[in-house]
Amino acid sequence: MKFIHYLEQTAGVDILGLASLLIFFMFFVVMIVWVVRTDKKKIEEISKIPLDNTEQ
Amino acid sequence: MQVEKFYYDNKIVKAFGYATVIFVVVGMLAGLWAAIQIYAPAASLNLPPTTFGRIRPLHTNAIIFAFVGNCIFTGVYYSLQRLCKARMYSDKLSWIHFWGWQLIIAAAAVSLLMGYTTGKEYAELEWPIDIAITLVWVVFGINMFGTILKRREKHLYVAIWFYIATWVTVAMLHIVNSFEIPVTFMKSYSWYAGVQDALVQWWYGHNAVAFFLTTPILGLMYYFLPKAANRPVYSYRLSIIHFWSLIFIYIWAGPHHLLYTALPDWAQSLGTVFSLMLIFPSWGGMLNGLFTLRGVWDKVREDPVLKFMVVAITCYGMATLEGPLLSLKNVSAIAHYTDWIVAHVHIGGLGWNGFMAFAIMYYLVPRMWGTTLYSKKLATNHFWMGTIGIILYAVPLYWAGFTQSLMWKTFTPEGQLKFQFLESVTNIIPMYITRSVGGALYLTGALLMCYNLAKTIASGRFIANEEAEAATRLHPAKQGREYWHRWIERRPVALLVVSLIVVVIGGVVEMIPTFLVKSNVPTISSVKPYTPLELQGRDIYVREGCYTCHSQMIRPFRDEVARYGEYSKAGEFVYDHPFQWGSKRTGPDLARVGGKYPDSWHYNHMDDPTSMSPGSIMPAYPWLLDHNLDTSTTPAKIRAMQKLGVPYPEGYDRLANKELTAQAEAIAGRLKKDKVETPPHKEIIALIAYLQRIGTDIRLEQQPGDRTVMQ
Numbered sequence: 001m002k003f004i005h006y007l008e009q010t011a012g013v014d015i016l017g018l019a020s021l022l023i024f025f026m027f028f029v030v031m032i033v034w035v036v037r038t039d040k041k042k043i044e045e046i047s048k049i050p051l052d053n054t055e056q
Numbered sequence: 057m058q059v060e061k062f063y064y065d066n067k068i069v070k071a072f073g074y075a076t077v078i079f080v081v082v083g084m085l086a087g088l089w090a091a092i093q094i095y096a097p098a099a100s101l102n103l104p105p106t107t108f109g110r111i112r113p114l115h116t117n118a119i120i121f122a123f124v125g126n127c128i129f130t131g132v133y134y135s136l137q138r139l140c141k142a143r144m145y146s147d148k149l150s151w152i153h154f155w156g157w158q159l160i161i162a163a164a165a166v167s168l169l170m171g172y173t174t175g176k177e178y179a180e181l182e183w184p185i186d187i188a189i190t191l192v193w194v195v196f197g198i199n200m201f202g203t204i205l206k207r208r209e210k211h212l213y214v215a216i217w218f219y220i221a222t223w224v225t226v227a228m229l230h231i232v233n234s235f236e237i238p239v240t241f242m243k244s245y246s247w248y249a250g251v252q253d254a255l256v257q258w259w260y261g262h263n264a265v266a267f268f269l270t271t272p273i274l275g276l277m278y279y280f281l282p283k284a285a286n287r288p289v290y291s292y293r294l295s296i297i298h299f300w301s302l303i304f305i306y307i308w309a310g311p312h313h314l315l316y317t318a319l320p321d322w323a324q325s326l327g328t329v330f331s332l333m334l335i336f337p338s339w340g341g342m343l344n345g346l347f348t349l350r351g352v353w354d355k356v357r358e359d360p361v362l363k364f365m366v367v368a369i370t371c372y373g374m375a376t377l378e379g380p381l382l383s384l385k386n387v388s389a390i391a392h393y394t395d396w397i398v399a400h401v402h403i404g405g406l407g408w409n410g411f412m413a414f415a416i417m418y419y420l421v422p423r424m425w426g427t428t429l430y431s432k433k434l435a436t437n438h439f440w441m442g443t444i445g446i447i448l449y450a451v452p453l454y455w456a457g458f459t460q461s462l463m464w465k466t467f468t469p470e471g472q473l474k475f476q477f478l479e480s481v482t483n484i485i486p487m488y489i490t491r492s493v494g495g496a497l498y499l500t501g502a503l504l505m506c507y508n509l510a511k512t513i514a515s516g517r518f519i520a521n522e523e524a525e526a527a528t529r530l531h532p533a534k535q536g537r538e539y540w541h542r543w544i545e546r547r548p549v550a551l552l553v554v555s556l557i558v559v560v561i562g563g564v565v566e567m568i569p570t571f572l573v574k575s576n577v578p579t580i581s582s583v584k585p586y587t588p589l590e591l592q593g594r595d596i597y598v599r600e601g602c603y604t605c606h607s608q609m610i611r612p613f614r615d616e617v618a619r620y621g622e623y624s625k626a627g628e629f630v631y632d633h634p635f636q637w638g639s640k641r642t643g644p645d646l647a648r649v650g651g652k653y654p655d656s657w658h659y660n661h662m663d664d665p666t667s668m669s670p671g672s673i674m675p676a677y678p679w680l681l682d683h684n685l686d687t688s689t690t691p692a693k694i695r696a697m698q699k700l701g702v703p704y705p706e707g708y709d710r711l712a713n714k715e716l717t718a719q720a721e722a723i724a725g726r727l728k729k730d731k732v733e734t735p736p737h738k739e740i741i742a743l744i745a746y747l748q749r750i751g752t753d754i755r756l757e758q759q760p761g762d763r764t765v766m767q
Contacts, residue, residue, distance in 0.1 A: 020565060024304075027558075031300050035293045047292035049139055049213040050282045 058528045063521035064137045066424045068150040072130040073420060075158060076413060077506055079126055083118035084499045090115050091492040095485045100675040105169035107675045109601025113180045114168045120178060122161045127413040128272040132219055135279040136203055139213045141526035145202025149195050156192035160185060172242040175598035175634045176257045178264050179233050183244040186234040197223050204548040208526040212548060214295045218275030221303045221555040225267040233260035239696045240689055250629025251318055254637055259310035266306040273412050274341055280416055281348055284361045290347035294340055301337040303555060305330050307562035312383035316611040318626040323566060331383030338376030345369040360435035364415035367443055371407025393607055393641040396457025399450040406446045406498055414505060421509050425516030434508045441501030448494025452487035459484050465615045473618050477644040482671050580627040582756040585702045588690050588712040589719040593746030596739055607638035608647040621648035628754060631702050643674055650752035655723055656730035658744045680740040687713050719745060
């Protein structure tokens with residue numbers, strides 16, 4: 001019951017594993033790059049949205 | 057800049073809030089009742105609807121979908137309007153959503169108590185209700201997106217992302233797991249069988265925890281915690297990382313519910329790896345919540361809302377540390393099937409979901425009624441009763457879990473199992489009693505809250521439409537360089553699509569190979585479809601919720617093989633629509649119960665379990681001895697199974713009842729030899745037929761000859 005047994009029957013399957021790893025890795029890299037580089041003032045402004053209400 | 061005046065709809069928030077408070081009491085009463093039945097089986101009243109196997113699904117469904125569901129909607133309808141600076145898109149849709157959801161809950165309560173169930177945990181509701189859930193969920197989605205699209209606030213605050221991801225993922229999970237073929241008006245069979253059904257079910261089950269009990273509540277945390285503390289969240293950057301990594305990783309973790317089962321090994325490992333990774337986003341979220349309170353801890357001492365939130369977030373952290381640890385195979389080997397898991401779940405349920413819900417209620421009611429909380433002191437008492445309740449609930453069950461596991465796995469020096477299964481049960485009854493005391497204390501606290509809120513409501517005046525002002529949103533022209541995320545952030549539909557892609561990836565990678573498994577599972581030639589009588593008996597097994605206490609999955613451990621027999625193989629379950637592997641052993645595993653006892657043992661045992669095993673805590677099922685088996689459904693059931701690929705011969709549906717009667721008469725004959733007189737058309741006969749069949753097929757593997765089910 002090894003993974004490889006199911007996958008052997010699929011054509012060009014090795015690309016899937018590589019692609020998943022790449023997608024996974026890229027996703028986090030891009031996210032972290034964005035989070036680090038984004039404008040501090042903008043972030044502060046967004047984080048205050050819940051407090052912005054007139055009521056309270 | 058043009059300023060618009062508009063009104064927030066508080067009425068719908070009030071309606072969902074009332075429903076939340078009602079169902080917290082109903083759901084916990086059902087839970088308490090179930091908990092008491094474990095040590096006092098007579099509390100089942102010997103009636104079908106009030107027996108553990110039906111009360112337990114009622115409890116779990118009521119807590120998840122009625123209590124937490126209504127709490128989510130309360131919080132979402134309140135916060136979404138304010139975060140978008142807009143009234144809900146359509147009042148009419150709001151009310152269709154509200155009444156639709158309550159009708160579903162009512163239908164669920166009635167049908168579960170009547171024994172209509174799919175037999176898949178937390179997805180027990182039958183197909184007409186499944187369709188209704190889909191429709192109401194779509195109404196909620198339209199209403200939510202309508203509001204988001206007409207918002208006056210440029211940015212989508214992180215709470216809204218959590219709501220969107222919740223909506224899209226729950227929709228996907230519900231639809232994929234609910235593929236079932238209707239047999240009659242309230243009966244269906246799961247589209248998937250055995251291993252596949254198990255994988256889909258726990259992909260669903262785990263992510264129901266993730267996307268119904270966690271992400272929406274995190275969204276609520278990101279709104280209500282800053283509100284209550286009156287300061288922005290500690291790190292908005294962290295909340296972004298929290299969001300994306302949580303939804304990306306969570307979806308993969310389902311197989312950790314199936315470690316050491318017949319699920320292919322690679323899928324188990326995948327589940328473990330991703331579960332371990334989950335620690336990081338979860339703790340990121342917890343720390344983000346707790347650090348938000350930096351510098352205002354003095355407020356925590358004063359404000360019951362913050363008190364509840366602090367414990368809720370702490371419990372979130374505890375449960376999300378424990379979860380990944382439980383996903384390690386060696387820890388799972390000890391904890392799985394024991395009460396440890398029940399304790400773990402209730403740290404999340406009582407601590408995280410319950411306390412967040414209470415905090416939100418204490419926050420909302422005074423504000424929506426334009427008054428102050430009737431009694432802070434009562435709320436503080438509620439807080440302490442709840443907290444002590446959680447401890448009294450969880451600690452004994454942790455103890456019980458370890459005890460069970462140790463007793464199950466202990467051998468004598470001679471190499472024999474040291475303890476009977478029953479000894480492991482009777483040994484922990486004091487723990488079961490203490491946990492129900494903890495639950496009762498927690499429930500009493502909730503009742504205090506009801507009183508406190510009612511008094512608060514009486515002292516204020518409800519503000520049905522709350523006035524607000526905001527600048528009209530200008531559609532900004534492209535302003536030069538834009539980061540991709542801000543692009544997404546301003547476009548809710550893009551956010552929806554990206555979230556969906558992110559959650560689909562994990563599901564696809566796990567599912568596709570498992571669907572290939574069908575042709576790759578080592579088939580066992582001696583495993584044959586159930587006979588019509590066994591099929592009917594199996595449906596009774598599902599109806600009475602036997603899977604809530606009995607597993608049908610022997611793991612490949614020395615003690616389990618010694619206790620129950622040959623470990624379970626994937627090929628044995630190919631005709632099991634739905635699978636019945638179970639998740640808890642309050643009673644022993646039944647995967648090899650077939651042929652273990654004579655028919656008369658089962659007959660007497662169902663009538664009064666203590667007559668066969670003194671000290672047993674199993675409820676009695678006397679009605680099975682009296683009720684006639686409904687054979688009118690047999691042909692439809694056979695045809696449904698044929699559609700699902702079970703190889704009954706062509707036209708077998710017409711012969712099925714004849715063979716059913718013959719087999720029933722044979723069993724009645726054997727019972728008679730043991731001095732048990734019963735007509736062959738009683739339900740107990742079908743159940744005995746099924747129980748005697750479970751796990752016996754592979755014994756025939758070595759024997760030559762072609763045994764078919766139709767003989």
